[in-house]
Amino acid sequence: MEASLAALQQRLQHSFKDARLLQMAVTHRSFSAQHNERLEFLGDSVLNLAVASLLYSRLGDLSEGDLSRTRANLVKQDTLHGIAMTLALAPVLRLGEGEMRSGGRSRPSILADAVEAVIGAVYLDAGYEVAQQLVNRLFSSMDFQATMQASAKDPKTELQEWLQGRRMRLPAYRVVATLGAAHRQTFDVECAIEEEALTERGIGASRRAAEQAAAAAMLIQLKTRHP
Numbered sequence: 001m002e003a004s005l006a007a008l009q010q011r012l013q014h015s016f017k018d019a020r021l022l023q024m025a026v027t028h029r030s031f032s033a034q035h036n037e038r039l040e041f042l043g044d045s046v047l048n049l050a051v052a053s054l055l056y057s058r059l060g061d062l063s064e065g066d067l068s069r070t071r072a073n074l075v076k077q078d079t080l081h082g083i084a085m086t087l088a089l090a091p092v093l094r095l096g097e098g099e100m101r102s103g104g105r106s107r108p109s110i111l112a113d114a115v116e117a118v119i120g121a122v123y124l125d126a127g128y129e130v131a132q133q134l135v136n137r138l139f140s141s142m143d144f145q146a147t148m149q150a151s152a153k154d155p156k157t158e159l160q161e162w163l164q165g166r167r168m169r170l171p172a173y174r175v176v177a178t179l180g181a182a183h184r185q186t187f188d189v190e191c192a193i194e195e196e197a198l199t200e201r202g203i204g205a206s207r208r209a210a211e212q213a214a215a216a217a218m219l220i221q222l223k224t225r226h227p
Helices: 002-012 019-025 037-058 064-074 077-086 097-101 108-126 128-138 144-150 155-165 207-225
Strands: 172-179 186-193 198-204
Touching: 002 019, 019 037, 019 108, 037 064, 037 108, 037 128, 064 155, 077 108, 108 128, 108 207, 155 207, 172 207, 186 207, 198 207
Parallel strands: none
Antiparallel strands: 172 186, 186 198
C-alpha cells in the first residue's frame, strides 16, 4: 500500500508531509470509521474555488451565468471520474469487502468523491496555493471553451441562476440521513431556500446526486409558485 501511495504522490506531483492525509483520502466509509467524507467535503469547496479562479482568468469575457455553467460542467461527476482514471486512483482505494464485491473500484461516484478528498488532503497538507496548483494541473488539458459550449444546465446550476436572477440567496444543502449498508448507501439531502421558506428533499447514490435531485424538486416548486 505504501508503494502505491508513493506512486500516487508522484502522479499528483505532491509529496505529502503527512502521509496519513492521503491514506484517509483514498479510504471509503465501507473500509473504516476513519474515512474520506470530511476530506471530500473540504475538497469540494477548494475545487470549486480553484476552478472558478481558473475560469475567471481564462474566460474573462463570459457572463456570470456562462461561468457558472462551465464550472458546473468541469466539477461534475463524469469529469472527476475521468480525472480519477488518469490518476489511476481505483487500485489505490481502500474499500470494504462488500463494496469491492459490488464493483466499488469502478463506481464513478466513489472515484469522483476520492478526487475531491485528495484535493482536500493536499489543501490540509500544504495550503490553498498548492491545492490550487494541483487543480490547475488536473484541468490543464481541457478545452474550456468547448466545454462551455457543450455543457448543459444541471438542476443545481439552474436553481442557482434562477435565484441569482431574482437577487435571492443561494440554496443551502445538508445531508439529512444516510441509508443502507456502508457499501451500498443512499443519501437523503435537503435543499432549503430561506426567503421562500421552502425545503425539498432528494435521494441519490452519492451526496452529489442527492443534491441534484433535491435541486430539481425545488425548481419544480419554485416555478409553480412563480410561473
